[in-house]
Amino acid sequence: MRKFIIKILFFILITVLIYLSIFKFLKFRIAANIKKSSLVILGDSHTEYTDLPDVFNWSISGSPYFVHYFFCSEFIEQLKGKKVYIVFSYHNFSNLYENRLKNDSLLPNYKTEMLNHIDDFNLFNKQYCEIGYNDDYVLFNAKKIKFLFLHQSGFTRKINRSDNVSNKPSIIPLTNNHYLNPKYVLKDKLQNKYLQKVIELLKKNNCDVSLLLMPLTTDYKKKVPLEIKNRHWEYAMTNHIKILDLDSILAISEKYEYFKDYDHLNRYGDSLVAQWFITSK
Amino acid sequence: MFFNSLSFAIFLPVVFVLYWFVTNKSLKLQNLLLLLASYFFYACWDWRFMFLLMFSTLLDYFTGLKMEDTQTKKGKRFWLWLSIIVNLGFLGVFKYYNFFADSFAEAVSHIGWQVSPLMIKVILPVGISFYTFHGLSYVIDVYNSKVKAERNVVDYAVFVSFFPLLVAGPIERATHLLPQIKRERTFEYGKAVDGMRQILWGLFKKIVIADNCAEFADQIFNNSADMGGSTLVVGAVFFAFQIYCDFSGYSDIALGTARLFGIDLLRNFAFPYFSRDIAEFWRRWHISLSSWFRDYLYIPLGGSKGGNWMSARNIFIIFIVSGFWHGANWTFIIWGFLNALFIMPSIIIKTNRNNMEIVAKGNLFPGAKEFFQIVATFALTVFAWIFFRAESVGHAFNYISGIFTSSFFSLPHFSGMGKAFIVLIFVFLFVLIEWLGREEQFAIAKLGLKWKPLVRYAMYYAIIIAIFWFQGKEKQFIYFQF
Numbered sequence: 001m002r003k004f005i006i007k008i009l010f011f012i013l014i015t016v017l018i019y020l021s022i023f024k025f026l027k028f029r030i031a032a033n034i035k036k037s038s039l040v041i042l043g044d045s046h047t048e049y050t051d052l053p054d055v056f057n058w059s060i061s062g063s064p065y066f067v068h069y070f071f072c073s074e075f076i077e078q079l080k081g082k083k084v085y086i087v088f089s090y091h092n093f094s095n096l097y098e099n100r101l102k103n104d105s106l107l108p109n110y111k112t113e114m115l116n117h118i119d120d121f122n123l124f125n126k127q128y129c130e131i132g133y134n135d136d137y138v139l140f141n142a143k144k145i146k147f148l149f150l151h152q153s154g155f156t157r158k159i160n161r162s163d164n165v166s167n168k169p170s171i172i173p174l175t176n177n178h179y180l181n182p183k184y185v186l187k188d189k190l191q192n193k194y195l196q197k198v199i200e201l202l203k204k205n206n207c208d209v210s211l212l213l214m215p216l217t218t219d220y221k222k223k224v225p226l227e228i229k230n231r232h233w234e235y236a237m238t239n240h241i242k243i244l245d246l247d248s249i250l251a252i253s254e255k256y257e258y259f260k261d262y263d264h265l266n267r268y269g270d271s272l273v274a275q276w277f278i279t280s281k
Numbered sequence: 282m283f284f285n286s287l288s289f290a291i292f293l294p295v296v297f298v299l300y301w302f303v304t305n306k307s308l309k310l311q312n313l314l315l316l317l318a319s320y321f322f323y324a325c326w327d328w329r330f331m332f333l334l335m336f337s338t339l340l341d342y343f344t345g346l347k348m349e350d351t352q353t354k355k356g357k358r359f360w361l362w363l364s365i366i367v368n369l370g371f372l373g374v375f376k377y378y379n380f381f382a383d384s385f386a387e388a389v390s391h392i393g394w395q396v397s398p399l400m401i402k403v404i405l406p407v408g409i410s411f412y413t414f415h416g417l418s419y420v421i422d423v424y425n426s427k428v429k430a431e432r433n434v435v436d437y438a439v440f441v442s443f444f445p446l447l448v449a450g451p452i453e454r455a456t457h458l459l460p461q462i463k464r465e466r467t468f469e470y471g472k473a474v475d476g477m478r479q480i481l482w483g484l485f486k487k488i489v490i491a492d493n494c495a496e497f498a499d500q501i502f503n504n505s506a507d508m509g510g511s512t513l514v515v516g517a518v519f520f521a522f523q524i525y526c527d528f529s530g531y532s533d534i535a536l537g538t539a540r541l542f543g544i545d546l547l548r549n550f551a552f553p554y555f556s557r558d559i560a561e562f563w564r565r566w567h568i569s570l571s572s573w574f575r576d577y578l579y580i581p582l583g584g585s586k587g588g589n590w591m592s593a594r595n596i597f598i599i600f601i602v603s604g605f606w607h608g609a610n611w612t613f614i615i616w617g618f619l620n621a622l623f624i625m626p627s628i629i630i631k632t633n634r635n636n637m638e639i640v641a642k643g644n645l646f647p648g649a650k651e652f653f654q655i656v657a658t659f660a661l662t663v664f665a666w667i668f669f670r671a672e673s674v675g676h677a678f679n680y681i682s683g684i685f686t687s688s689f690f691s692l693p694h695f696s697g698m699g700k701a702f703i704v705l706i707f708v709f710l711f712v713l714i715e716w717l718g719r720e721e722q723f724a725i726a727k728l729g730l731k732w733k734p735l736v737r738y739a740m741y742y743a744i745i746i747a748i749f750w751f752q753g754k755e756k757q758f759i760y761f762q763f
Binding site for chain 1: 468470473742752
């Protein structure tokens, strides 16, 4: 019996130690990569393929601002004094985020996935009831090490393969998805609140914060409700935050060969953005 | 509390430590601990159904005693039928009532009567099909004087609700498990290590193979109308591996867990996909259920004693009942019927007991004939699984007709082909390991035992890393719904 217990405990101990070492190493590597970067991008699907030298890109598809806030809280020491771009597209100020969090049927599993991202760098997960009660909450999720590893190893880097928007379905479902869904009954206060929090946190730590508007197609922009557009620009003005408006700078809204759909760049569009960053540096 | 959950990873060591270090001086205390742990385990699913489990346990316990104390055959028969009717009554209400009500309404609608049956909205108590069959096997064995009625209610309750087998089997027999519960148990190092290895292998099967195959099986079955013939074949094959690794993985974890407590449960799977005919498949698939139907239904019906016709009739009965046991849906009944149909030629020409030994015993490779037989048996099994997995009979027929189109000869196409290819590599490796270990109780029972400890431990870590790394989207064990 003693032999069995000792062996099992030893086996578990070794497993835990290996797991902890890899987890700590990955976290350390992320911290080191942030520290050596000259610029940090906090983004979503619009910037997840933006591949730039000397830039730390933390872009998670569908990511609301609270994910960025908790990321910044975790690595605030390394972020101190850095230039930080926060993706700030029109849809970020629509009502889709809070409604998706409160109504899982709008985008199944979205809430769990996003709430889990809050604890990407913590061994144990917590419940964040203010943001949304996680029904699929688990105290410990071994899978997060895989996510961190893939992020750090670059294996997750995908290539946009679509050539242009013409192959894509109608724009109506997309704008419905972003702005006109009648099931969006909640006003999105969380996005506002956490954008504010992340900006305050970064500014307090001497970061040079800018909002980043990625290029969009004309078709898409036409469908953005005026109220959202106004709210978007007013936010930047009243909070005195710079906006890097790549949509205006690159002026490719009519050039569908740079888009994989109505509001996402394809690989040619992404390389155009990368080129701009490199030359304007 | 799933076997592959963190809560079970905490629950199991706690019970293990209490069992071997706190209650080890007294068998009574050990059994009481097992009972309490089992009830806690069950209550984690849904505490309300605890009362049903307790009632079923007490019913069978008392009917067992009454049968033994009653002197007349008529009296014994009364208690036997009371237990059977009440047990099957519960099963009928919870599992089959809606099916019968709905089928009745549909049947009478064909003759112009419109009936709106009263449907009951009730969750199926987890494990009800399993513990009901446990209890029934006990009372039938007591009636037939194969086993003495158990006088200790705690021991009997542990027999019914021992947590590793409570929710999805194996369906135990009083003759096998009760003596182990009543016997003093000492810790055996070899058995415990074997149990841990079996748990590890079960987790690999469930988390890596079954859950990953499920992703593609679900995708293809749920969108079967839009899929080509070859893709539909791939979907059915994915499901075949999903259900095998899901259920046999569960059984491995259950058997391994029981071994940690010094208890051997009945073997439930013996490499069924290496069977050379359907009869052999059914001796190797869900063995505890197949043997239950054989002993308590097929043989009482006359078995094969009355010649080919009697034998054929009884085979059809047990397979259809077995299908119905799985769920209240015509798809399961047709699945059972198909298996009876597949097995029939070997019953008629009396070759059903030709392949009793594991294939190619002592050899590395099977012969050409054996290989062909294995592939043909697998193909028949996969065909039958389409009915098992389909949402309805119509869905199954559409699925099958979708296979036999010109697109059968085109390359499969579905979303996530890259990942599916990786999953297929895992399936191939898994089949290879199963093949190499097919003469053992489970595939890795002897694998690496003669290797240097460092290499052996490297193998364990490789399996653990595969479980962490390649785990599919968590899915409930399929057989929990039965």
